[in-house]
Structures are given as C-alpha cells and as structure tokens.
Amino acid sequence: MNKSPSHSYSAAHLCSILRGRPQAAANLTGSSSYPGLSGTVSFYRTDGGVIVLAVVSGLPRSDAPCQERIFGFHIHEGSDCAGNMDDPFADAMSHYDPGGCKHPHHAGDLPPLFGNDGYALSLFLTDRFSVDEVIGRTIIIHDHPDDFTTQPSGNSGTKVACGVIRRTAGPCC
Numbered sequence: 271m272n273k274s275p276s277h278s279y280s281a282a283h284l285c286s287i288l289r290g291r292p293q294a295a296a297n298l299t300g301s302s303s304y305p306g307l308s309g310t311v312s313f314y315r316t317d318g319g320v321i322v323l324a325v326v327s328g329l330p331r332s333d334a335p336c337q338e339r340i341f342g343f344h345i346h347e348g349s350d351c352a353g354n355m356d357d358p359f360a361d362a363m364s365h366y367d368p369g370g371c372k373h374p375h376h377a378g379d380l381p382p383l384f385g386n387d388g389y390a391l392s393l394f395l396t397d398r399f400s401v402d403e404v405i406g407r408t409i410i411i412h413d414h415p416d417d418f419t420t421q422p423s424g425n426s427g428t429k430v431a432c433g434v435i436r437r438t439a440g441p442c443c
Contacts, residue, residue, distance in 0.1 A: 279395070284321075293313055293315045294404065294437050294438060295311065296434055299433065301358035304430045307327070307330075307431045308431075309324060309328075311324045311325075316395070319395050319398075321393070322394055323393050324392040325391055326431070327388060329341065329389065329390055331387060338386065341412055341413065342410075342411070342427065343382055343412070345378030345399070345435070346365055346366055346410050348361050349408065358429060359432040362429065362432055374419075378407075379424070383411060407435050409432070411430050412426035412427045
C-alpha cells in the first residue's frame with residue numbers, strides 16, 4: 271500500500287473521487303431475521319488509502335429515546351455469506367487480520383454504523399488495507415456495537431447482514 275506522507279483531501283478532490291466508480295463494492299443482504307436489510311459498501315482507491323462508503327437501509331430500530339442503534343461493522347476473512355442454524359453467515363469466518371493483530375487493530379475492524387431510523391451512512395478513509403487485499407472477502411454488520419476491547423471480535427453480537435466484496439466491472443476512473 272502506498273503511504274505517501276502528503277495527501278490532499280480537499281472537498282473538491284473527495285467529491286471527484288466519489289463521483290467516479292469505485293474499484294470494488296459489496297451488496298449487503300440481511301439475514302432471514304432481517305430480510306429488509308440491504309445496502310452497498312463501496313471501496314475507492316486513493317494515494318492515501320481507501321475511501322469506504324457504506325449506505326444501508328432496513329437496520330433494526332429502537333423506539334426508546336436516546337437508544338438509537340449502533341452496529342459493529344467489519345471486513346471478515348471468508349469469501350462467502352452462507353451460514354447455518356447457529357450463525358446465518360458462518361462462512362464469513364472471523365475478522366480480516368493478515369497481520370495477526372489483536373482487536374481492535376485487525377485490518378478489518380471498521381468504525382461502527384450509527385443507525386438513523388433504520389438507515390446508516392458512513393464515509394471514512396483507512397490505510398489498514400488496499401482495495402486489492404479485500405476483494406473476495408466479506409463485509410459484515412453485527413447487531414451490537416463493537417466495544418473495541420473484547421477479544422477476538424469486540425463482543426459485537428450476531429451477524430445481521432453480509433456481502434462479498436467484488437471488483438467492479440469495466441474501465442475505471
């Protein structure tokens with residue numbers, strides 16, 4: 271991964287990147303308990319890392335005041351979203367961690383998603399992985415926030431949505 275020390279991320283530059291086509295994307299699908307949950311996670315290569323854009327709808331909601339839901343959000347090492355009776359996305363496996371780091375320093379540990387009446391939008395820059403390193407891996411939404419402490423996965427609960435990260439087709443930006 272190119273980690274040049276000087277990067278320019280002006281609003282105009284970021285808008286230009288986001289108007290282009292991402293180099294990879296995952297289409298999220300909810301588990302059988304959350305069939306209305308869906309979304310897209312897009313990955314944009316930049317000189318300073320990867321811009322990740324997540325747009326999600328159908329997230330579980332809370333009607334209690336001051337209790338809007340927060341969801342764990344991770345790249346997992348598996349290449350499939352199949353599951354079993356105990357884990358709807360068991361084949362996603364564990365957090366993507368090529369460096370053998372402890373949680374929350376896995377390459378696949380991402381900022382949480384903050385629910386907003388069933389929707390979430392997240393946009394961030396990371397140098398924990400390159401786009402090419404995560405193609406073919408899975409991205410997971412969990413039903414609880416990551417506590418960024420508990421080993422090995424932050425006590426983030428049940429997997430409620432999954433998508434496989436795929437290279438986007440056609441010529442790129």
